[in-house]
Amino acid sequence: MRLFLRLVDGAAAAAAVAAALCLALLTVIVLAEIAVVWLFNFSLDFSWEYAAFLMCAAFFLGMGWTLRQGGHVRVSLFAHHLPPGPTRALDMLATLAGLVISGFLTFALGSLAWGAFIGGSRTFTPTATPLAVPQGVATLGMAILTLVLVARLVRLATGEEPDEKPADGGIPSET
Known part of the structure; x- marks a missing residue:
């Protein structure tokens, strides 16, 4: 299990890490688009399309790590007023609900990506x-979240702590 x-x-x-690289590449593409429009008065055909794909990839690829770090929004109204046992049970119930939803979304995104692959679907852009x-990258991110x-x-x-919380409250570092 370990x-x-x-x-x-x-x-x-x-x-x-892949999500962070997507955001870095997204930044480069948007800055290149701005520079090309400003300097040469034309647009890069791919910039907005790929910026959207990279944002989607960053979002989906970062979800699992964010959850592991305790970074997703949580409503802890009941948790602060319950003893540890019921709080853990409530957390398990919420995690199970999230698992069912993310499992369904993984299947749905996988089916979408597979259909696009089999059908040879392409964007309507140049x-x-x-x-x-x-769609496959989104599926991968969703599968990792699951x-x-x-x-x-x-x-x-x-009985283990489900979230990885660094001692200083910041982003964990490799030591």
């Missing part, structure tokens, strides 16, 4: 990007 938890944490961390690529939710449920069931 190996599974480490692998899921590693996948979430790797996806978070780049004619195969839609299976950005695995992180499974790992979270395991941690809650075994």
